[in-house]
Amino acid sequence: MTPVPSSLDLNTSSTTDLRDAQSGFSQGVALTTAEMPSSTSFQHDLDCAVDAVRQSLLSTVTSTTSEILGELAAYYASRPSKQMRPRLVLLLAQATATEFSPISRKHLCLAEIVEMIHVASLLHDDVLDNAATRRGDISAPAKYGNKSTVLTGDFLLAKLMTLAVSLGNWEVAQEIPEMIGELIEGELRQAEGAHDALRAAGTLIQGTNYDILWANYINRIYLKTGTLFARSGKCSVLLHKDISQDVIDSAYEYGRNLGIAFQIVDDILDFTGDECLGKPHGNDLRDGIITAPVLFALEESADMQDIFSRGFSQPGDIDKAICIVNSTQALQRSEQMAVEYAERACLSISNLKSSSAKTALEALSKWITVRRH
Numbered sequence: 001m002t003p004v005p006s007s008l009d010l011n012t013s014s015t016t017d018l019r020d021a022q023s024g025f026s027q028g029v030a031l032t033t034a035e036m037p038s039s040t041s042f043q044h045d046l047d048c049a050v051d052a053v054r055q056s057l058l059s060t061v062t063s064t065t066s067e068i069l070g071e072l073a074a075y076y077a078s079r080p081s082k083q084m085r086p087r088l089v090l091l092l093a094q095a096t097a098t099e100f101s102p103i104s105r106k107h108l109c110l111a112e113i114v115e116m117i118h119v120a121s122l123l124h125d126d127v128l129d130n131a132a133t134r135r136g137d138i139s140a141p142a143k144y145g146n147k148s149t150v151l152t153g154d155f156l157l158a159k160l161m162t163l164a165v166s167l168g169n170w171e172v173a174q175e176i177p178e179m180i181g182e183l184i185e186g187e188l189r190q191a192e193g194a195h196d197a198l199r200a201a202g203t204l205i206q207g208t209n210y211d212i213l214w215a216n217y218i219n220r221i222y223l224k225t226g227t228l229f230a231r232s233g234k235c236s237v238l239l240h241k242d243i244s245q246d247v248i249d250s251a252y253e254y255g256r257n258l259g260i261a262f263q264i265v266d267d268i269l270d271f272t273g274d275e276c277l278g279k280p281h282g283n284d285l286r287d288g289i290i291t292a293p294v295l296f297a298l299e300e301s302a303d304m305q306d307i308f309s310r311g312f313s314q315p316g317d318i319d320k321a322i323c324i325v326n327s328t329q330a331l332q333r334s335e336q337m338a339v340e341y342a343e344r345a346c347l348s349i350s351n352l353k354s355s356s357a358k359t360a361l362e363a364l365s366k367w368i369t370v371r372r373h
Contacts, residue, residue: 042356042357042360043360046087046090046091046360049090049108050083050086050087050090050111052108053083053086053090053108053111053112053115054077054081054083054086054115056108056112057077057112057115057116057119058074058077058078060112060116060159060163061073061074061077061116061119061155061156061159062074064155068144068148068152069151069152069155072123072140072144072148072149072152073119073152073155073156075140075143075144076119076122076123076134076140077115077116077119079135079137083115084262085111085114085115085118085228085229085232086111086112086114086115087364088229088232088233088236088255088258088364089107089110089111089114089232089233089235089236090103090107090108090111090236091357091360091361091364092233092236092237092251092254092255092357092361093107093236093237093239093240094355094356094357095349095352095353095355095357095358095361096236096237096240096243096247096251096352097240098240100241100242101240101241101242101243104239106167106168106169106239107236107239109163109166109167110167110172110232110235110236110239112160112163113160113163113164113176114179114228114232114235116156116157116159116160116163117156117157117160117176117179117180117183117228118228119156120153120154120156120157120160121153121183121228122134122140123140123149123150123152123153123156124149124150124153124187125187126139126140126141126149127141127146127149127150127153128187128191129287140152157180160176161176161177164176167239169238169239171235171238172235172238172239175231175234175235175238176231176235178227178231179227179228179231179232182223182227182231183223183224183227183228185223186220186221186222186223186224186225186227187224189216189219189220189223189224190220190224190289210295210298210299213290213295213298214295217290217291217292217295218260221259221260221263221264221267222256222259222260224263225259225260225262225263225266226255226256226257226258226259226260226262226263227256227259228259229255229256229258229259229262230252230253230255230256230259231252231255232255233251233252233254233255234248234251234252234255236251237251246351247351247352250348250349250351250352251349253344253345253348254345254348254349254361254365255345257341257342257344257345257348257365258341258342258345258364258365258368260341261338261339261341261342261345261365261368261369262368264292264334264337264338264341265335265338265368265369265371267284267291267292267293267334268292268293268331268334268335268338269372269373270282270283270284270285270291270293271293271322271325271326271331272331273372273373274372274373281322282318282319282321282322282325285318285321285322285325286318292330292333292334292337293325293330293331293334294321294325294330295330296328296329296330296333296334297321297324297325297328297330300328300329300330301324301328303320303324304321304324304325304328307320307321307324335369338368338369339369342365342366342368342369343365345361345365346361346362346365349361349362
């Protein structure tokens with residue numbers, strides 16, 4: 001493995017202990033602008049760094065005198081995961097690093113914080129959704145109860161705020177509660193939208209184009225998903241010294257567009273994904289959640305408009321609506337929409353210098369659109 005350059009600062013004070021996670025970042029990523037490894041070596045080093053973050057997160061969330069808190073916190077955190085958000089943080093940190101401001105232990109700590117927010121949101125979401133399963137396995141609320149699950153999510157949020165303070169960066173410390181606040185707002189918008197869409201369906205279908213519905217949809221999925229990608233990318237760059245506003249904006253826009261593309265694909269998978277993972281096709285629609293495939297189907301199908309205008313009141317309306325989504329061009333148009341946002345993500349970082357990290361970010365945006373789970 002490529003040796004660690006002496007310029008890599010791994011002595012940043014932090015309440016998280018990364019030293020025992022495969023010897024931490026020091027053995028995981030040896031990436032400088034002067035000596036960039038091959039793509040294969042780069043990917044190996046990145047995987048090691050991401051695993052170091054994961055192991056440190058598990059150590060952090062289980063550091064409690066409460067057995068149930070530790071067990072429940074690790075229940076989701078220890079499961080196999082794409083670790084998308086830590087990868088994003090580390091790749092943007094490397095893509096914007098300079099000789100005078102290399103990637104550091106603070107970036108590892110940030111990656112851990114961002115993944116902790118994600119895990120806390122999963123715990124809270126499953127309570128709100130009364131979810132019996134997650135990814136084909138029993139959900140935390142079903143196994144441990146709603147109260148313990150909610151308190152564990154709160155516990156993780158408290159832990160990560162301590163880590164955020166340890167970064168010693170006031171701008172980043174301000175961004176982290178903003179992430180959490182927007183996630184909550186996104187969940188509330190989704191819940192409100194589920195009821196409002198059905199109440200207003202007749203009026204919306206009779207006289208308007210769908211600009212308002214589309215604007216509400218994009219804003220909601222930004223808050224629900226995109227904000228964590230966008231703000232964590234911004235924070236990753238803010239941890240560097242003397243970074244221009246253009247680069248900060250590029251990181252934010254990359255994360256925003258990537259997050260929106262990611263959620264659109266999730267909305268497509270709601271109709272096409274593997275039901276063995278615990279979610280029946282059309283699950284969001286059954287909950288009254290209006291997504292891109294549904295909006296495109298509404299534009300194309302008079303039958304879908306009729307179903308909406310009567311508020312899904314007749315037996316079998318949900319199943320009919322799912323069939324309409326599959327029989328129109330709704331899914332294909334949604335896929336194209338996801339591709340367009342992924343392309344915007346790539347365009348957002350076109351001003352960054354060429355590097356293995358930039359190439360990996362471009363590849364990540366393409367992978368988002370073809371994933372199947």
